[in-house]
Amino acid sequence: AQKVTQAQTEISVVEKEDVTLDCVYETRDTTYYLFWYKQPPSGELVFLIRRNSFDEQNEISGRYSWNFQKSTSSFNFTITASQVVDSAVYFCALGGGNAGKSTFGDGTTLTVKP
Amino acid sequence: GAGVSQSPSNKVTEKGKDVELRCDPISGHTALYWYRQSLGQGLEFLIYFQGNSAPDKSGLPSDRFSAERTGGSVSTLTIQRTQQEDSAVYLCASSVDRGYQPQHFGDGTRLSIL
Numbered sequence: 623a624q625k626v627t628q629a630q631t632e633i634s635v636v637e638k639e640d641v642t643l644d645c646v647y648e649t650r651d652t653t654y655y656l657f658w659y660k661q662p663p664s665g666e667l668v669f670l671i672r673r674n675s676f677d678e679q680n681e682i683s684g685r686y687s688w689n690f691q692k693s694t695s696s697f698n699f700t701i702t703a704s705q706v707v708d709s710a711v712y713f714c715a716l717g718g719g720n721a722g723k724s725t726f727g728d729g730t731t732l733t734v735k736p
Numbered sequence: 737g738a739g740v741s742q743s744p745s746n747k748v749t750e751k752g753k754d755v756e757l758r759c760d761p762i763s764g765h766t767a768l769y770w771y772r773q774s775l776g777q778g779l780e781f782l783i784y785f786q787g788n789s790a791p792d793k794s795g796l797p798s799d800r801f802s803a804e805r806t807g808g809s810v811s812t813l814t815i816q817r818t819q820q821e822d823s824a825v826y827l828c829a830s831s832v833d834r835g836y837q838p839q840h841f842g843d844g845t846r847l848s849i850l
Contacts, residue, residue, distance in 0.1 A: 655835065655836050657838055657839075659839075659841075665825070665843065665844060666841060666842075666844075667827070667829075667839075667841040668841075669838040669839065669840065672838050713778070713779065717834075717835030717836060717837075718835045718836045723769065723781065723784040723792060723834075723835055724835045724839065725781075726778060726779045726781070727778065728777075729778045729779075
């Protein structure tokens with residue numbers, strides 16, 4: 623069975639601080655995909671990034687970066703110089719493999735204070 | 737429109753009534769998912785359709801819940817004899833293919849059972 627754990631339920635930081643959101647996954651599949659989604663207060667879930675299990679290269683997109691480590695089954699998300707607009711619930715998800723559907727973590731609520 | 741469309745946006749109904757929630761996925765997307773999100777909670781998987789395959793109904797909480805997808809496109813989630821615990825936001829998502837691809841979410845239907 624697939625499982626995604628986001629141990630941090632809530633994180634609060636002050637603007638311009640860096641923050642890392644943790645994601646640990648479990649799967650028996652050798653081919654799988656990892657995702658991060660953002661759900662701002664307005665409610666609509668938005669896709670941020672997808673990585674496949676064969677590509678452990680870290681990725682950077684502006685202030686966002688992702689660190690994928692198969693050795694620790696983790697796919698962590700770092701926001702550098704956080705901004706108030708980053709306040710949202712962030713979900714990590716695991717997909718592909720034999721299950722077809724994706725498994726979501728419970729989400730981490732990030733609050734960035736001015 | 738280009739995105740996933742859900743209707744109605746809000747639904748208020750009395751306990752015991754039946755409700756139908758509609759999802760219009762992105763054209764060409766073969767995979768369609770329904771989730772339930774209670775206030776401040778994560779995503780609860782309900783059902784997953786992939787092409788012409790039998791749907792994965794493993795997340796439906798009771799036999800009062802059912803869903804269908806006609807012509808591989810529009811989907812309807814039906815809740816019979818609604819209960820107060822059914823109150824939640826019901827989210828629909830679609831993707832190009834199975835769990836390999838990112839999901840595109842609609843704005844959701846906020847269901848309130850009085």
